[in-house]
Amino acid sequence: xxxxxxDPQALSIQEGENATMNCSYKTSINNLQWxxxxxxxxxxxxxxxxxxxxxxxxxxLRVTLDTSKKSSSLLITASRAADTASYFCATDxxxxxxxxxxxxxxxxxxxL
Amino acid sequence: NAGxxxxxxxxxxxxxxxxxxxxxxxxNHNSMYWYRQDPGMGLRLIYYSASExxxxxxxxxxxxxxxxxxxxxxxxxxxxxxxxxxxxxFCASSEYLGPPEQYFGPGTRLTVT
Numbered sequence: 003x004x005x006x007x008x009d010p011q012a013l014s015i016q017e018g019e020n021a022t023m024n025c026s027y028k029t030s031i032n033n034l035q036w037x038x039x040x041x042x043x044x045x046x047x048x049x050x051x052x053x054x055x056x057x058x059x060x061x062x063l064r065v066t067l068d069t070s071k072k073s074s075s076l077l078i079t080a081s082r083a084a085d086t087a088s089y090f091c092a093t094d095x096x097x098x099x100x101x102x103x104x105x106x107x108x109x110x111x112x113x114l
Numbered sequence: 115n116a117g118x119x120x121x122x123x124x125x126x127x128x129x130x131x132x133x134x135x136x137x138x139x140x141x142n143h144n145s146m147y148w149y150r151q152d153p154g155m156g157l158r159l160i161y162y163s164a165s166e167x168x169x170x171x172x173x174x175x176x177x178x179x180x181x182x183x184x185x186x187x188x189x190x191x192x193x194x195x196x197x198x199x200x201x202x203x204f205c206a207s208s209e210y211l212g213p214p215e216q217y218f219g220p221g222t223r224l225t226v227t
Contacts, residue, residue: 006156035215044118044204044218045157090156100145100164100214101172104156 006091006105014111021078023108025091026071032094034067034074035102039088048089049076081112116140118219120205126225127195135190135222137205143217144210146188148172148180150201151221157204163188165210195226 006027015021025034033052037045051058051067051074058065064077078085088109092102118139127133139146144165149157149172159172163182177199179191188207192199202223206216 033214042221044220045206045216046218047215050213050215092157094214100208100210100216101147101159101162102216103159103173104149106154106156 006093006103008089008091008105008108010108011106012109012111014113015081017081017083017112017114019081019112021081021085021110021112023076023089023110025074025076025105027074027091027093027103027105028072029093029095031069034065035092035094036063036065036074036076037090037092037104039090039107041087045090078110081110083112083114086110086112118205118207118217120203120219120222122222123220124223126227127192128227129196131195132191132193133195133224134192135203135205135224136187137189137219138187139205139207139217140186141207141217142185143207144185145208146182147206147208147216148178148188148190149204149206150174150199151204152201160190160203192224195224197226200224200226 035050036048039045062079067074088107090107091105121136147162148160161180163169166185205219208216
């Protein structure tokens with residue numbers, strides 16, 4: 003079964019705006035990761051946040067994690083057309099041995 | 115340094131035919147994974163190999179077998195393809211005890227008619 007549920011399913015914004023997508027999960031985790039998938043391509047790792055961290059930044063990306071609510075959010079600031087892709091959260095469950103469980107993804111479209 | 119490579123890129127099978135999807139990585143990773151991706155479903159783990167010589171079932175293993183041929187290569191076999199196995203298949207690799215992020219291949223788009 004899917005561990006992560008993401009919302010929104012689809013998001014369309016203008017270039018320069020910020021994009022926020024959310025992920026909820028069900029069980030205890032070691033860490034939560036975000037991946038990007040361009041159309042017709044494999045997934046690319048973006049950022050990882052450990053269960054004892056609350057917020058993490060990488061360039062234009064900001065990830066938050068609330069383990070009490072079992073939720074995470076990914077914020078992309080000053081979006082660009084090149085950010086158009088699907089974004090997936092993935093959870094590494096406690097005792098899961100690096101096995102990831104992926105959410106259903108958010109399709110982001112950034113328009114010029 | 116090619117990362118994770120997969121062959122073939124596309125394949126069409128008839129129901130009941132068999133085939134093997136090949137995956138290789140050149141990053142000296144211990145762990146390798148096979149996923150399938152269906153529309154609106156995200157990725158689901160079929161099988162994984164935590165290290166050379168071990169394989170374990172994931173969430174959706176029925177109808178598939180795997181072989182960890184050596185540290186570099188991890189193949190996925192469909193013995194008798196069914197239309198329900200129409201999907202995009204991704205191979206990935208990662209360190210076993212190191213950074214947990216996974217590196218993905220470009221995928222194989224399989225259609226079973």
